[in-house]
Amino acid sequence: MNDQRENGGFNQRSLKALTDIVGRGYCRSHPIDLELYSYDSSPFIHYPWAVVIPGTVDEMAEVVSLCRRHGWPLTCRGAGTNLSGGAVAHRGGVLMSTTRLNRIVDIDLLEETALVECGVVNLDLQNALAPVGYMFPPDPASQKASTLGGNVAENAGGIKGVKYGITKHHVLGLELILDDGSMVKTGKLKRGLEFNEPDLTGIFLASEGTLALVGRALLKITPLPTSYRTMSAIFDSLFKSGQAVSAIIADGIIPTALEIIDRTLIAALEDYLHLGFPVGAEAMLLIELDGLGPELNAQLARIKDICFKAGAVGIEEAENEEDREKLWLARRSGNGALGRVKPATIVQDVTVPIVHLPKMLSLVLDIAERHRIVIAQMAHAGDGNLHPHILFDPSDGQEYVRCLKASADIFAAALKVGGTITGEHGIGLEKVAFMSDEFTEAELDFMASIKASLDPTGILNPDKVLPKKWQPHGGKGPF
Amino acid sequence: MPGYEEIIRCNRCGFCQSVCPTYLHSHDEVQVARGRIHLTRLLLEGKYDFTKDPELAEKVDDCLLCGSCTVACPSSVKTDEIMVAARNDFVTNRGLKLFQKLVYGGLLPRKERLERVTSLMRLYEKSGARNVLYGKVLRRAFDRLVYYESFLPDNLSKPARLGLGPIVRPSSAPKIKIAFFLGCASNAFWGRTVRDSLSYLISRGALIHIPPTTCCGEPHRSSGDLTETKKLALKNSELIFKEEYEAIVTDCSTCAKALSRYDEFVGPDSKEGERVRALLGRVVDLNTFVVERLGLRTEDLKPTGFGTVTYHDSCHAIRGLGIREAPRAILSAIPGLAFREMEGADSCCGGAGSYGFTHPTMSGRIAADKAAKIAKSGADVLSTSCPACALQLGAGLKRAWKTVPILHPVELLAHSAGVAESVPPTIGHAGDRQAKVDKRERRP
Numbered sequence: 001m002n003d004q005r006e007n008g009g010f011n012q013r014s015l016k017a018l019t020d021i022v023g024r025g026y027c028r029s030h031p032i033d034l035e036l037y038s039y040d041s042s043p044f045i046h047y048p049w050a051v052v053i054p055g056t057v058d059e060m061a062e063v064v065s066l067c068r069r070h071g072w073p074l075t076c077r078g079a080g081t082n083l084s085g086g087a088v089a090h091r092g093g094v095l096m097s098t099t100r101l102n103r104i105v106d107i108d109l110l111e112e113t114a115l116v117e118c119g120v121v122n123l124d125l126q127n128a129l130a131p132v133g134y135m136f137p138p139d140p141a142s143q144k145a146s147t148l149g150g151n152v153a154e155n156a157g158g159i160k161g162v163k164y165g166i167t168k169h170h171v172l173g174l175e176l177i178l179d180d181g182s183m184v185k186t187g188k189l190k191r192g193l194e195f196n197e198p199d200l201t202g203i204f205l206a207s208e209g210t211l212a213l214v215g216r217a218l219l220k221i222t223p224l225p226t227s228y229r230t231m232s233a234i235f236d237s238l239f240k241s242g243q244a245v246s247a248i249i250a251d252g253i254i255p256t257a258l259e260i261i262d263r264t265l266i267a268a269l270e271d272y273l274h275l276g277f278p279v280g281a282e283a284m285l286l287i288e289l290d291g292l293g294p295e296l297n298a299q300l301a302r303i304k305d306i307c308f309k310a311g312a313v314g315i316e317e318a319e320n321e322e323d324r325e326k327l328w329l330a331r332r333s334g335n336g337a338l339g340r341v342k343p344a345t346i347v348q349d350v351t352v353p354i355v356h357l358p359k360m361l362s363l364v365l366d367i368a369e370r371h372r373i374v375i376a377q378m379a380h381a382g383d384g385n386l387h388p389h390i391l392f393d394p395s396d397g398q399e400y401v402r403c404l405k406a407s408a409d410i411f412a413a414a415l416k417v418g419g420t421i422t423g424e425h426g427i428g429l430e431k432v433a434f435m436s437d438e439f440t441e442a443e444l445d446f447m448a449s450i451k452a453s454l455d456p457t458g459i460l461n462p463d464k465v466l467p468k469k470w471q472p473h474g475g476k477g478p479f
Numbered sequence: 480m481p482g483y484e485e486i487i488r489c490n491r492c493g494f495c496q497s498v499c500p501t502y503l504h505s506h507d508e509v510q511v512a513r514g515r516i517h518l519t520r521l522l523l524e525g526k527y528d529f530t531k532d533p534e535l536a537e538k539v540d541d542c543l544l545c546g547s548c549t550v551a552c553p554s555s556v557k558t559d560e561i562m563v564a565a566r567n568d569f570v571t572n573r574g575l576k577l578f579q580k581l582v583y584g585g586l587l588p589r590k591e592r593l594e595r596v597t598s599l600m601r602l603y604e605k606s607g608a609r610n611v612l613y614g615k616v617l618r619r620a621f622d623r624l625v626y627y628e629s630f631l632p633d634n635l636s637k638p639a640r641l642g643l644g645p646i647v648r649p650s651s652a653p654k655i656k657i658a659f660f661l662g663c664a665s666n667a668f669w670g671r672t673v674r675d676s677l678s679y680l681i682s683r684g685a686l687i688h689i690p691p692t693t694c695c696g697e698p699h700r701s702s703g704d705l706t707e708t709k710k711l712a713l714k715n716s717e718l719i720f721k722e723e724y725e726a727i728v729t730d731c732s733t734c735a736k737a738l739s740r741y742d743e744f745v746g747p748d749s750k751e752g753e754r755v756r757a758l759l760g761r762v763v764d765l766n767t768f769v770v771e772r773l774g775l776r777t778e779d780l781k782p783t784g785f786g787t788v789t790y791h792d793s794c795h796a797i798r799g800l801g802i803r804e805a806p807r808a809i810l811s812a813i814p815g816l817a818f819r820e821m822e823g824a825d826s827c828c829g830g831a832g833s834y835g836f837t838h839p840t841m842s843g844r845i846a847a848d849k850a851a852k853i854a855k856s857g858a859d860v861l862s863t864s865c866p867a868c869a870l871q872l873g874a875g876l877k878r879a880w881k882t883v884p885i886l887h888p889v890e891l892l893a894h895s896a897g898v899a900e901s902v903p904p905t906i907g908h909a910g911d912r913q914a915k916v917d918k919r920e921r922r923p
Contacts, residue, residue: 028509032534035521036514041491053507080508081493099506119506123497144497144551272553336492336553343487394487 044085048095057215065181078147084428118149137164155206157424162382175216225290230318241283242358244310258382342391352419385423495548512548545827546798566703587694629874639673653686658724662731664866679893690718697737712744732796735764766805782815789858792825793865809888821856830871846875
């Protein structure tokens, strides 16, 4: 680590320069503090040289500019809930935490927009919007903790994705901090209205902090639906639950959410929440509809019909708001609750065309069996987004190797049926090696040219997203 | 005691960020359950140790032990237990810190000394010396001193045990025989609460024994001194865990939580542990005892003069013992008193035993936030069942220039039933204290 620091010319004076920008107490370099900013929710652990926690967007920009001048790698992090290693400082350098930038600047009901700083927690925005009858539809399972800046950078999806789309469908404009510390506004944030321009906002969604940093974001907000119907259907195989999902979508019904939870997760969640889940059942499908009451009843009847035809062994409807909340709390807790089964997880988020969903679910089961490991499956099934949770014990090195192999097999299987290796968790460090499986040389060259033009020295979140060959200066930088 | 298996169940999902009070007031990974668990893990893995890395102790000490994270954690990782284990490791290697030695070693287990301290504080408060501190010049010069001083309640009453015999009898034939466990903080700071609560209990026909118990041991456990905890627990268990008592009641939720785990404290596998375990079901907090064992009697209740009440759940009551309804039932039963839930009623007040003294900055921030929420509820009286929370909330309110009297639910009930000995505290309004201070400052 020290060698690297010296390469970057990082020393006490550098720390002082950073402290001068963010103020005392908000620039840290004590080994124990670095320890606490070395991780996110993925298994990756890498140590930054220093952590800064700016209090304003301007301070953010100054830090970026300083890093660029000295050629220090810069990794930006929100709540640190990334699942693919995107928020760890792989190359050391400066780690910037945005958690203090948590002001909701404005909520405009006439325009139906919310202007937020990047560190606002997703759920805090939802809680601010609910009393006035609105919501911000993207609701990743980590919404209790994850920040909107992170949601934008990862293009987070969520449970409501089937009907409402994902983050990119709800961002109207961004205030960006470019690699030299200059600030630019895009989209509606620039003019106050939408006008005819190339979608400059779009390329920063899912850019994972490698192209520019998000200071503030102008988000589209949506009125809350007037009523909901929520139900759970039990199946004796994952395949059948997948078939039910395909059939529902094929029938032309667009539910708010269609979530599959498998046997391992049902057991873990029941252990946590005691909701009376059918422990031992192979699969549970959570279905939610929203809209107007009478319309929903008809749709609900059709869905029940489809589920029974697909082989559901039982269907239960949430009777009240409390039951409904509990079902969704269960779904959102899936990731964390697996700590009950094994201490560490690799969470995949491969996404496949909806017709191939049933097949893909069973393929993952086969892969788990072949590699003698436990894979717990959850899926935002409505948009074909699978979440195989590959469980392992870090102290068992061999098991980890088998997990990595299984992981590669899942990627290959998804690509084979015309899917993608990531639906919403990002490439990060975890999937970099698989980028060339998903994209052609020409496509990667195109991405590299965008990266090179926006971050020519390669300081922004180095080593993430693009394989080494396509990083600026062949990944040798930053300079 | 949880070990490595408990720690590695944390897979760093970050959900604790949404509830951890120290995180919500700092937005810093150094101040959240996930980070604390990560450090403890490295400690156990041998990467760090307390003797070489004293900063680590600070991080472990920053936890309030409020238990909010365990409730929000999908893997139910018991961060509070993990922190106690880590602190025990520290204490075993390095010993208690000076503050802890003074208070936990010298004061809490020796009630006579504590009572003398209370008398001195009373003298300080009643003599008007307090006004000198609150005067403009000194207040500016010693704002930290004013911070600490603010913990001293207004109209501090005599220690509860003074003038109280070992047995309190009802006037009619006793219906139930109980042991009342008098906690240190209740004894030293909330004499009126104890006296009025006891008056209510005897008015309902309870025969009350008040054994000469010592500290319940929870402060020692929280600071990681498990040896002393065991000593105290053994001493107390002999006095209160007796067949003859139909219930072991205490007004302090921290003591109640500690007593309900006394089998663990005295050694779960020992003979004494077994004896205690058999009687453990008799430990009950005062609110639950009134609601479930005596039954709420509403006929002879009268309005208390207060209009609106709000309730603060202490961590030990709501998460430690799962008590939510009993205190609310009591407050709702009092005629003329509207119960209004405040925002975040069950979030930690930041008092956490001595945390307010050892971590003034963080604790002060949390207290200020709580005070604002209490004020927002519009209540003219605050109720809580924990003497330490009451000190912390009183201090927070005072620093925010708000005077809201703080009463235990059963104390309010005693006033309503007309059996209280003390004069009921009067309604204070926001700004009252400011006015008082301003008046003082105008004095030549």
